Amino acid sequence: MSVIHLNQINFSYTKNVTILDNINLNVPEGSIYGFLGANGAGKSTTLRLILGLIKAQSGTISMFGEEIRNTYPNHLSKVGSLIESASLYDHLSATDNLKIAAKYYNTPTSSINEVLKKVKLEHTAKKKTKDFSTGMKQRLGLAIALLHNPEILILDEPTNGLDPNGIIELRQILKTLNEEGKTILLSSHILSEVEKIVSRLGIIKNGSIVFEGSIAELQELRGKNIEVHFIVSDSTAASKLLGIYDYKIIDDHRFTVIVNDKNTISKIINQLVNHQVEIFEVTPQSNDLENMFLSMTNA
């Protein structure tokens, strides 16, 4: 069952510029959904639409099986969000910021210490947030999103400003929350991070969804081809030996070949060596999410 469902969503700020074009998106219950796209592709706009911060020109958005226009704003009591940077009142302490959120969500303040521990900010509870680093602010933003124990977490670029340790910690927190049964919709452009935790993916390009499914489905879609980069003494001479392969000459010394398996790489190397073409470097490009993402989102 989808806990978030977008159907034929269109959105534009002005008549001539379309930001989102017929977006369809399904976030299954209990999943970690990675929402990927280059900067300006429409990720944040989509998340803002889901939260009701902006209104679509056409299409419908459903959460928990009901259209949000019928349940607004009550359904938001089951949603925690962190959109880009955290919304913090700099003149107040971390605890006071959480107290404000507790008022809005009608949550007891007793859960404040618990969430501060969860994001490892319990020792800075009394510190004013104007003295927080970007990473600390982001973690406090996550604490605010978690305070009312929501069923869905909507996080827009939550790793912004986090150091490598912070990113690893956040990944662990999200995994734990998911194991506790929370559905997480996570947008990011740090693809290697998303790849490690998501169970489902949506890729957006220029306001349109170009892929939705699991990582396995994405890999299947892209095939199992491996792109191999060669640096050799003479790429023209090498090209004469590569007739049966899918190759591309880059310059006098460099070319790439698309192969189906690693044995083929070995065969090509042998052929080149037998015909006195010197090989300086052979680099197989891994078929990971990053490469797939780049090939799908780049023009």
Added chain:
Amino acid sequence: MRKMKKFINSISAEILKLRYPPILWLCVLIPVIVASIIFTASYLDANSMMQLGKNPWSRYQSGGMGIFGVFLITPFLVMLISTAIFIENHSHGWKGVYSTPHTRSSIFYAKLCVIIGICITTIIISIILNLIGAYVLDYLLPEIEFRHYDMRLFTFLPSYIHVLISTLGIIGIQYFLSYRFKGFLIPMSFGIIAYIVGFIIGTTNKPLALYSPYSYPSIVRDYQMFTIDKIGIIQYGWLNSVEWRSIFIFILFIILANVLEVRKNIS
């Protein structure tokens, strides 16, 4: 009942947010300024306070209200409202509060209630400080004879309420501007310029002052304290025509600001 509970929670959240030093200072500083001026003036010119058969409490409180109503309440409101909304803009708070299970209108009106509440609190602090000032003056200069007269609290309290009502138009306009403009500068500058213009119009050309809500506090103060009326004020029940105009402007701008806010895209 659930809606009321949510609204009360919204108000509590707004009160927490407004624990902002400049706002707290404003609320204390304005009454202290009023009390200091009236105390110092009365102490240095004690003879004018001693008019045979005249209640010194009335003169003392009228002076305090005069300073408050003419010189301080408008700049105070301009600064208070601009700062209160600026806190939200500065913290990028709108996307946070509008992602909570509260309607935008509920948040909008909760903020407004808190601002009006702060204004009333400031007036109460001002009245209390004036009373303390009067007691101190009575101790230092017993010849003024405060102790021989009735304090008559309930005769000057309505005047404060009338002045407060006359500021509603200003509250409406400033609230509208603060919501429409993200920065601090435009609503604040507009308010200060309108206050200066309104003050000049209010003292030189009274009929024109009817079109300047920023003049209303001084018109109403003159009417309440000195029964001065150069513009043909008509009394409708307990309120006069200028106060009704102020209420109308308040409602108009508040509704307009709310409608625009509800429709606004939070980007």
